[in-house]
Amino acid sequence: MSILTPFYHFNDTRNALRPLERIDNIREAAKDFRKTMLAKPKVRFYKSIELIRVPYPAKYGYLNAFALPTPFIHLCNKLFVIQFDSNEGVKTLLVSPSDWENQRETPFFAQLDQSAGPFSNQMEKLIVKGTNTVLNALQQLGLHPEDIDYITYDHLHTQNVTRWLGGQGQAAIFPNAKLLVMREEWEGTLSLLPWQNQWYCPSGIAGIDESRVELLDDSVFLGDGSVAIMRTKGHTEGNHSIVAHTDQGLLVTSENGVSMDSYAPIHSKIPGLASFAKRTQAEIIINGNTLECGNDQYLSMIQEKSVAGPWPKDERFFNMALSSESDGYWLFPGTKPTVRMGDLEFGKLTLTTQ
Numbered sequence: 350m351s352i353l354t355p356f357y358h359f360n361d362t363r364n365a366l367r368p369l370e371r372i373d374n375i376r377e378a379a380k381d382f383r384k385t386m387l388a389k390p391k392v393r394f395y396k397s398i399e400l401i402r403v404p405y406p407a408k409y410g411y412l413n414a415f416a417l418p419t420p421f422i423h424l425c426n427k428l429f430v431i432q433f434d435s436n437e438g439v440k441t442l443l444v445s446p447s448d449w450e451n452q453r454e455t456p457f458f459a460q461l462d463q464s465a466g467p468f469s470n471q472m473e474k475l476i477v478k479g480t481n482t483v484l485n486a487l488q489q490l491g492l493h494p495e496d497i498d499y500i501t502y503d504h505l506h507t508q509n510v511t512r513w514l515g516g517q518g519q520a521a522i523f524p525n526a527k528l529l530v531m532r533e534e535w536e537g538t539l540s541l542l543p544w545q546n547q548w549y550c551p552s553g554i555a556g557i558d559e560s561r562v563e564l565l566d567d568s569v570f571l572g573d574g575s576v577a578i579m580r581t582k583g584h585t586e587g588n589h590s591i592v593a594h595t596d597q598g599l600l601v602t603s604e605n606g607v608s609m610d611s612y613a614p615i616h617s618k619i620p621g622l623a624s625f626a627k628r629t630q631a632e633i634i635i636n637g638n639t640l641e642c643g644n645d646q647y648l649s650m651i652q653e654k655s656v657a658g659p660w661p662k663d664e665r666f667f668n669m670a671l672s673s674e675s676d677g678y679w680l681f682p683g684t685k686p687t688v689r690m691g692d693l694e695f696g697k698l699t700l701t702t703q
């Protein structure tokens with residue numbers, strides 16, 4: 350398909366036998382990649398929209414670093430609506446459209462419900478905060494389901510994609526959309542180890558027609574190069590990050606980390622993070638629920654922050670627009686991140702149908 354152009358800046362960076370050399374290679378490649386991408390056009394439109402806040406174990410969110418007994422952090426799941434130019438016209442991409450009302454069968458969520466027993470309803474009301482749905486957010490923008498050309502997720506944990514693209518007797522809600530996904534993530538989701546399966550929605554991609562899926566073997570630029578899908582194996586084997594060129598520089602979306610603090614722990618006020626970073630010299634804190642590929646996740650987070658570059662509002666932090674960005678909550682003391690990206694909007698929306 351002509352709107353995808355592969356790029357190879359990072360391909361050989363992880364071949365070094367010595368892991369620290371891989372870091373040097375990644376930083377060099379990131380400098381080169383930034384130069385390439387910043388010379389390309391900006392996206393036409395970029396907007397992030399909060400969908401829902403859910404509890405997530407602190408021991409996973411800040412692996413080995415969080416110092417308090419608070420069991421959960423609050424994760425705020427976001428949708429990103431991005432429009433870019435291509436030689437086929439303006440394209441609309443949804444990043445991380447979580448159909449959260451229809452992914453509760455994910456074993457991790459189901460268990461959370463069960464462990465609360467008879468209090469499950471009350472607990473849910475207290476700690477799960479639904480703000481918006483994907484379809485409602487699109488309607489608020491004036492977009493129709495048929496306007497969506499592509500959808501993508503940094504990885505497929507908890508996602509129910511069948512509802513969007515159709516399958517198993519359900520009609521597609523987005524009749525024209527294609528899923529952009531790394532081949533490993535797709536194949537992995539079809540054949541999960543017990544080690545992985547707690548985090549995937551059963552039948553989350555079941556029955557989706559192959560013609561609706563673009564399996565990626567390489568990192569790629571989309572359209573005019575204002576958006577990139579960059580391989581960042583770690584959190585899952587087929588993980589990728591989304592890079593968008595905006596008025597705020599290159600914004601990188603991922604779930605390898607759960608807050609901007611995770612990418613600059615030495616400057617974090619979250620109890621435990623800075624001291625862990627000092628003690629171990631760790632430059633990042635891993636979001637470690639599955640640890641599918643721990644060393645690679647460390648390297649991928651270095652890659653992500655090197656590509657993102659400094660956050661313009663406070664250059665000690667990085668330009669990371671996370672798909673699940675933690676926020677503080679009164680029930681979860683000590684978990685408020687030092688800084689947050691919050692919601693972003695750049696450019697002007699193009700309405701592609703009337």
Ligand SMILES: [Zn+2]
Pocket residue numbers: 504506548584604
């Ligand atoms: Zn995940």
